[in-house]
Structure formats: structure tokens, C-alpha cells
Amino acid sequence: MSSPSSSQVDLSHHLSAEAKLRRPNPMKEIWRLARRKPNMVSLANGDPHSSLYPIKSMQFEVASVDEKDPVASWRTAGPSARSQRLISTRDGPCALPVKTAMQYTTGAGLPETQCALTELTKFYHNPLDHTVTLTLGNADAVIKCFRLLGNPGDHFLADEFTFSALANAALPQGIKWVPVRIDDGGLIPEELERILSTWDEARGPKPHVLYTVPCGQNPTGSTLTVERRKRIYALAQRHDLIIIEDDPYYFLQYSAPASAAPARTLAPSFLSLDVDGRVLRVDSFSKIIAPGMRLGWVTSSAFFHAHLVSYTDSSTQHPHAFGQVFVTELLGPAGWTLPGFDAWVCGLRGEYQRRRDYFLALFARTVAPTGLAEARAPAAGMFVWVRIHVERHVRFRRERAIGRGRRTNCKQLMEELFEHCLDGGLVVMPGSVFVLSTDPEYDSPEGSIEDRMNYFRLTFAGTEEAMEQGLTIFGDALQEFFAEPASRLIKSEDVFDS
Ligand SMILES: Cc1ncc(COP(=O)(O)O)c(C=O)c1O
Numbered sequence: 001m002s003s004p005s006s007s008q009v010d011l012s013h014h015l016s017a018e019a020k021l022r023r024p025n026p027m028k029e030i031w032r033l034a035r036r037k038p039n040m041v042s043l044a045n046g047d048p049h050s051s052l053y054p055i056k057s058m059q060f061e062v063a064s065v066d067e068k069d070p071v072a073s074w075r076t077a078g079p080s081a082r083s084q085r086l087i088s089t090r091d092g093p094c095a096l097p098v099k100t101a102m103q104y105t106t107g108a109g110l111p112e113t114q115c116a117l118t119e120l121t122k123f124y125h126n127p128l129d130h131t132v133t134l135t136l137g138n139a140d141a142v143i144k145c146f147r148l149l150g151n152p153g154d155h156f157l158a159d160e161f162t163f164s165a166l167a168n169a170a171l172p173q174g175i176k177w178v179p180v181r182i183d184d185g186g187l188i189p190e191e192l193e194r195i196l197s198t199w200d201e202a203r204g205p206k207p208h209v210l211y212t213v214p215c216g217q218n219p220t221g222s223t224l225t226v227e228r229r230k231r232i233y234a235l236a237q238r239h240d241l242i243i244i245e246d247d248p249y250y251f252l253q254y255s256a257p258a259s260a261a262p263a264r265t266l267a268p269s270f271l272s273l274d275v276d277g278r279v280l281r282v283d284s285f286s287k288i289i290a291p292g293m294r295l296g297w298v299t300s301s302a303f304f305h306a307h308l309v310s311y312t313d314s315s316t317q318h319p320h321a322f323g324q325v326f327v328t329e330l331l332g333p334a335g336w337t338l339p340g341f342d343a344w345v346c347g348l349r350g351e352y353q354r355r356r357d358y359f360l361a362l363f364a365r366t367v368a369p370t371g372l373a374e375a376r377a378p379a380a381g382m383f384v385w386v387r388i389h390v391e392r393h394v395r396f397r398r399e400r401a402i403g404r405g406r407r408t409n410c411k412q413l414m415e416e417l418f419e420h421c422l423d424g425g426l427v428v429m430p431g432s433v434f435v436l437s438t439d440p441e442y443d444s445p446e447g448s449i450e451d452r453m454n455y456f457r458l459t460f461a462g463t464e465e466a467m468e469q470g471l472t473i474f475g476d477a478l479q480e481f482f483a484e485p486a487s488r489l490i491k492s493e494d495v496f497d498s
Helices: 017-021 028-031 070-077 111-125 138-149 164-169 191-199 227-239 303-311 321-333 337-366 412-425 465-480
Strands: 056-062 084-089 131-136 153-159 176-179 209-212 242-244 277-286 296-300 373-375 383-388 454-461
Touching: 017 138, 017 303, 056 070, 056 321, 070 337, 084 321, 111 131, 111 277, 111 296, 111 321, 111 337, 131 138, 138 164, 138 209, 138 242, 138 277, 138 296, 138 303, 164 454, 176 191, 191 383, 209 227, 209 303, 227 242, 296 303, 321 337, 337 383, 412 465
Parallel strands: 153 176, 153 209, 209 242, 242 277
Antiparallel strands: 056 084, 131 296, 277 296, 373 383, 383 454
């Protein structure tokens, strides 16, 4: 397996015991030898012969990107919207012929697709000395990164509210989460520094991995400022952290005008700042093409790439050829090409920004006047983190119980409000869903996160109709819940005497 490249820092000590124990898939090694030079005769691997694939060609009809705003044209023109065909035939000519695409390949993905995504990554991030590995989307990629880096008992850092589907996936591996406070500007570097510089080794090994969502963070919608990104990277260098940069909302950044070229206006990623090879950047097509694509890519040092490939070679193998053909043809000379892709994501930004603004204007009209909830405009992503003024509820209690560091009944009231919304016909995502599972003994100086769960995550990704109906129900549910007479619903467990 490759050593770290000479220009990068040796970070091999971050590998998990599992990753170190992993042996390359021996059959893949022989398979690679068959590709050492052209016209090798192979009687080695049991690869089905391409003449027996019952597929003559693959065709995809996609939106045309010739219009000034291709997303607006595609969305509004209905069945007459202009489209373009991507065709992969068995032997070509095309960017990725069926014959090649449908065969086994390595865990890195098909070279043609890897090359297309390397060019795309170069266009947006221009990283130094990094290699692309294809994945089945960010969930697959992040979990593979956890397996690559985490030993039982290791501490990993993450945004205090985070995408719990992935954070929870690390728990059976024995990884312990250490939450870092965030605000509208994303993860707070001073908090990260405080945790790292005051780490008590009696608690266990010092954290060596930071998992973070830098743009349109899920669930809070916050986006890291450029200045914070630089400070966090410097802290990662000082404290020897690996950064897993999970960035599915990168292309949905709204701070810049929608008409500007994204390559020049999107915030610099951690990958673009990485000189040591300590960033594993995780990208996905889920939010910019469709979630069912199940395709994404990790960009990392060649060293971590080799370990990701080794893991993939012996587990999921490479991603499906259908998605790889689609992406390769889409980005290829007969498809959108990179400028066309750029025009598409630029249009998507404009469209989601329009939906965000619609949501916020509605919120200002229907919910904010209640004085019971507030929403701030996210600079990226699909989510608004709505703060509920739970302290204004007649049954709100403070400082009456000390159990597990909890000082208020915020959690309980939020659960009731959630049920109240459901009764009204509205599903919202409770903030509690995103709380990292941590050791309460080490709660932050501000106290238990259970006292700060007074948030719902709402999305503006849907239709105007859904937003109108949803926010009307939400405003009504809030008013009813907060208007409850003091005496009516008080139950014995609501009384907070300790
Ligand atoms: C922060 C974050 N990471 C990962 C994912 C999963 O992405 P994918 O569909 O590429 O697996 C999501 C999806 O919502 C997400 O918000």
C-alpha cells in the first residue's frame, strides 16, 4: 500500500487498527496486473465477457444547459422543456462505452469517471496532490472514513448538532463523540481550541478526527466563514487532527449573487486549504442531481485513497456502472461539460435561494408575529433552524432539578410541541434528533444540550404550497400550545422539584 507522498505530512498514525489489519483483495491485485499493458491476455479473473451483456446502449435524457438559467427553463417549461441526450453505446464512440463501464473495476471507480470527477474537483477546489475515490454517496463515504480512522474508545469531534444518521453509525464502532459549539458562522474555533488545549487524558485519547459539515450545516443551516475555516485548519495542524469535510450542500451557497460564477464565489473548502493531506473531502450528487443517484466521491491524499480503495475492494466494490456512465457522459464532450455543469448548479443556487426567500417571507408573515419562534436566513443548504421561545411557555421551569446537568424542562416541552404539530397535520424535525450522543459528565460549560434543544429544523426544499400550508399549521400550533391555561395540563412529572 502506498506511503504518504513526500510533499505531505506522514499521517499514517491516524489509521484505525482495522484499516492497518486490512489486506488488499488478492484477486483485485491480479486483476490490476491484467491492465498493466495493452493487449494482455488474461485467463485469470472470472469477468463475464462484454459480448454477453444484454445491453446495447444506455441513453439518458437530461435538461439542456444552453439557456441562460437552465434550471428555471427546465422547471417552468414542463413537457416542452429543452433537453439533451447522453448516449453510451457498447463500443463507443462515447466518453464511457457500455463494454468498459459494465466490467468489474477497482474500488476507486472507473478511471474515466474518476478522471471526470478529478477535473471537477480541480475546477472548484484546485487541491494540492489529492486523489479521487468514488463512493455510493456521502453516507457511504463518511462511514468508510470513520472505519478508516476510528478505534474503539477514540474521541471524534463534531458540530454539537449534527447529521445524526452518520454520527450514530460511529457508535457501534466504539467512537465517542465530543460536541463543539456552533453558531450562525458554523463551528466556533475558540471552542475547538478550548476542548483540544484543555483535554484531560484521563478521559481517554485526545480527539484526532473532526467530522464537520461546513456549508448549510445539517441541521442548523450554518455556514463556516472563510476566516473560521482558516483558523480551524490551523488548529487541525497544531493538534494533529484529520478533517472529514462532509459537504453535500457546497453548491447551494446563497451569499453570492446567483448570476456570479460559482468557481470564484463559493467559499474555499478545507480541501482547498489542505497542504498536509489531512482533509478527506466528501462530495455527493444527491443534492445537485438526485438522491437516488447513490454516487459521490472522496478527495483525499493518495495515502488515504489507497486505504479507502482497499476497504471498498473487499466490501461494496466500486459503485454501479449506470451512475458512472451517466456522470461521465454528463461531464464529457457530448454532455454538459464542466461549464454546463457549472451553469446547472448556479441555476440550482438561484432556485433554492428563491425558495429560501419565499419561506422566510412567509415565516415573517405567519409565524414571527406570534413572538414565539424566530428564524434566521441560512447562507447555504436546504434548512432553516427555527428557534422556539420555549421559555415563554407557562409551564417552563428553570433551575429546579439538577439530574444529568439538566436545568430546564425544555426537552419535555419541545416534545409536546412536536406532538401538537403532528396533531395539526404537520411533521417537523425536532432539534433533539440531531444531538450527538455524548457523555453528560463532560457537558459544555453552558450546561446540558437538553436545555438548548428548543429548535425545529424546517426545510424550504419543497413546493410553495407545502411551505404555505406547513407554516400556517406551524403558526397555529405554536399559538395554541403557548396559550394553554397554566393549570390545565400540569402533570405531576412536570413539577421540577428535586
Ligand atoms: C450532512 C449530510 N451528510 C450526508 C448526507 C447523505 O448524503 P448522500 O445522499 O450522498 O448519502 C446528507 C443527506 O441529507 C447530509 O445532510
